[in-house]
């Protein structure tokens with residue numbers, strides 16, 4: 001059956017071919033794409049083009065970006081969606097604003113006693129409900145290796161979380177998933193992390209202690225680890241890892257282990273060259 005949507009999609013892809021040299025550069029700079037098969041690579045390329053067609057990147061003065069950098073951002077944005085249907089998972093926002101450096105965000109919080117607290121919080125990313133995603137470009141450039149840090153995936157995980165109302169650590173789950181299983185896995189890991197930090201605020205936690213901030217940050221940080229340090233996450237919180245494989249319908253740990261089986265020093269070499 002002829003479909004307007006498919007016709008539009010194909011027209012966008014035809015009109016915006018990716019220079020193979022650019023894509024090769026993107027893959028070189030993003031070790032977390034290593035081990036994707038040919039179909040996945042192809043799908044990621046197409047979705048990156050569609051993403052860039054759909055979203056407007058606003059680079060503030062001091063951010064110099066060209067076609068490779070656009071693709072670098074888009075490929076990381078689309079990696080989490082690679083095995084999800086072509087639903088509009090990033091609907092509800094059109095703009096990504098790129099800052100030249102970390103920025104200060106005014107925060108406000110009313111405590112249990114009704115007292116309003118305000119403070120300035122330095123950060124490298126922010127996702128506004130029904131609004132833009134803000135990314136500090138150095139944070140984007142520091143993302144892409146297997147080191148448990150990925151600013152792009154972190155902020156866009158907040159967007160997935162926000163699809164069902166506010167950011168509360170519960171994105172729209174698939175029909176074959178159970179909210180109760182998700183809640184149990186997330187809550188007990190979140191509680192364990194908080195208990196560890198309550199006992200010792202300087203504890204060496206298995207994942208970034210920022211995850212203990214609130215359930216929304218827990219989902220964003222564990223999503224970040226899922227794609228960039230799946231071994232650390234699976235070891236620390238196996239049930240969280242399992243729920244994320246069901247949600248993202250991917251198994252980055254299996255992919256990483258395949259790469260390591262092929263080259264024993266795979267990750268050490270990658271991390272050394274990517275600093």
Ligand SMILES: [Zn+2]
Pocket residue numbers: 154155158216217220
């Ligand atoms: Zn966050």
